[in-house]
Amino acid sequence: MEDESLLLCSFYGLPVPKFGVAQSSSEAAEIAKKIGFPVVLKVISPDILHKSDVGGVVLDVRSPEEAQEHFRAIMRSVKLRSPQARVRGVLVQEMLPKGLEVIVGATRDPSFGPVVMFGIGGVFVEVLKDVSFRVAPLTTVDAEEMIKDVKGYKLFTGYRGEGPRDEIAVIDILLKFSKMITELEDVSEADLNPVIVYEEGQGAKVADARFLLR
């Protein structure tokens, strides 16, 4: 589940957005206040794959009142459109500012064992398959090089008047993620998708994470 994935990431020191799980509308408002506005609300259910299709996601929630209201709306909508789904609550999450979206992933290769992947989000990964791989555990050298290996690397160095991206933050994420996948033998595949990368010195955040267990 998303909240568990984010918690797991934070155990390994990966930067994740502030979040909490609400069981009631008042709890949603409380958590949102603690996080600070705006926030995102997402239904947590093992049975719902595409949350927005059932009205399970609300972005840009700006006040405690809105949080309460949208919590109730999500519950109603999910009950209506997916009545059989088990609902574990609603994830209240810091809404991250926009930045360069990258993907960090891992899988287990039959001959090389755990391998880590890096790619730049959107068309670069989906259409151009512009990704680089290294065998875990990664060293700083590997992490540096796999970022530079992708053809879209230019987006990192500054593009259309934007400053260069925080490469060091991504290196840090790659190294921690490599440690994580090396240690957690039950995980067969994992995606941090997207990781949002800000300008130099501003860091990067894992916006969403998925783990597949063996």
Added chain:
Amino acid sequence: MGLSGELYRLFYPRSIAVVGASRDPNKIGHILLRNIVSGGFKGKVYPVNPSTDTILGLEAFPSVSSINSEIDVVIVAVPAEKTIEVAEDAGKAGAEFLVVISSGFREVGRIDLEKKLVEVARKHGMRVLGPNIFGYLYAPSGLNATFGPREIKPGRIAFITQSGALGIALMGYSTVEEIGVSSVVSVGNKADIDDADLLEFFGDDPNTSTIILYIEGVEDGKKFLDIASTVSVRKPIIAIKAGRTDVGAKAAASHTGSLSGGPALWEGVLKQAGILQVKDVETAFDYARLFETYSVAAGPSILVITNGGGAGVQATDTLAENGVLLSEPPEEYVNYLRTFLPPYASTRNPVDITGGAPDEHYYLALRKALEIPGIHAVLVLYCQTMTTSPLKTGEAIVRAVEESGSNKPIVAGFIGGSEARKAIDYLIQRHIPAYPTPERAAQALAALYRYARLREAVRRRLDLLRLSGEIHSKIPGELRREILKK
């Protein structure tokens, strides 16, 4: 003694038995024996064939154990089902290595038979090369135990190939291209001895300075990565990886899963291992030719000398694509060029000494470039013209190099007809890597820098891994768990 020590007798055998040796000159068992006998191998050779007394003038034996003498290597060229029996017999006779030429194992689904073969070999303490191979060759021992070409040019390149037919063809190609070979090893199904074992041997082998790999896949990826990394910091490894375009789009639940397993993973692995990946056979040989003479450049400043602007531009682009950028030549050099070049010649980099440049101008331009410390390597390009001679230009290059006594890398690109080709051969014979196009010459020279970068990264990587291993082992288990929890 490491694994390389373990493979020592495979490459330096005192005696070889050839099981399945035949009197029929068309049989593989005959060609193998003939190649061993005629290749200058100094050890003892015993044909094994129960139905004949002599083959190629040698006494034949009914079995390996009936030879009654110590046998280091047993070459097996009998049908697959009979190999188990041969392995048992060879094991009893105390052989160290089985080189199994026979096919009909894993490649046709007979995994059971292959496992059985390795099992029997292990039981007797033997190592297995193959099965499903065309054999192996090691020039320093005068040993050609292949059914490939009889003659090869001895040299310092070891070639490890997973493909049989391509391997045999490349033995022939290397001779035509005058590439000197220390060894050719066909690894086939890699039931026991694999690429990593051989990399370790050739890494320590003083007769080998460059290793070429043709690789389709490996069973033990970690072992491959670990061993290749320790070898590539000592000598260049060039790899042709089969299946570069295989997208390997397996159905998987995650992005990473669907994108892995294909060429992108191998690209990363080869970089991590410090291996120079090349797209094709031609580039592998071009690189090998370069590494025959040079393996390092003292610095990044390459000077390009050309008599044609187009060739200069092509070379500049190729260098840039390989991460090598040209800088302006030192002022001292420019001033010197101005003393003899026509005023319309370009003294920037590439230096265009103009289409009519006589060989003397090549000599002067190169000679001076070799003397100036700020120039670290030179790419000499020559386009054949009606008024100049390729061979004379080649001679001018050799004269400049020999007189200067410089060891700066010099690579030549001679573009033209048969005379240009002759000049290339002339240069190669005098240990100056030369190529028929500006792009190939530039790409080869760039390989020197590519290798330097890879090697540096691998060194740093190995240092970091060693360091983290030391830190890890110094922290007791309990404390480590606590740190992890935090």
